[in-house]
Amino acid sequence: xxxNPRRQVELCHCDMxxxxxxxxxxxxxxxxxxxxxxxxxxxxxxSEWAERAFCAVCGSNxxxxxxxxxxxxxxxxxxxxxxxxPIEREIxxxxxxxxxxxxxxxxxxxxxxxIAEAEAAGFTLG
Numbered sequence: 001x002x003x004n005p006r007r008q009v010e011l012c013h014c015d016m017x018x019x020x021x022x023x024x025x026x027x028x029x030x031x032x033x034x035x036x037x038x039x040x041x042x043x044x045x046x047s048e049w050a051e052r053a054f055c056a057v058c059g060s061n062x063x064x065x066x067x068x069x070x071x072x073x074x075x076x077x078x079x080x081x082x083x084x085x086p087i088e089r090e091i092x093x094x095x096x097x098x099x100x101x102x103x104x105x106x107x108x109x110x111x112x113x114x115i116a117e118a119e120a121a122g123f124t125l126g
Contacts, residue, residue: 006030007085008085008087008088009028010026010089010090011024011089012027012092013090013096018096018100020061021075025064026082027073028076033072037055040057042054042055048125049125050065052065088106089106090107090109094112
């Protein structure tokens with residue numbers, strides 16, 4: 001359960017998120033969350049800086065965890081009210097599938113721009 005989620009969704013179009021989510025990863029984040037049923041959750045290291053989790057019972061994707069900070073973003077589709085949240089931004093748009101263009105006026109960053117942003121914040125990726 002995510003308490004007080006940010007009421008915006010970030011979309012990631014990187015190759016890995018596209019394969020993991022089928023189109024893109026729609027992320028919902030917040031600082032307070034409670035995880036129930038941890039014995040049914042499988043986590044795997046998907047890159048040098050990330051971990052992903054899914055339910056070992058039903059197979060639902062659950063979250064992405066950014067290892068340098070420990071911050072998690074949760075699959076927005078897990079939360080009924082997230083359907084009404086606006087898009088905060090899209091990242092890795094240079095890896096976006098042509099059939100997955102999203103309309104709207106919000107920031108769009110390439111993979112290089114998203115990585116440069118993280119590195120400017122002091123993170124080393126890969």
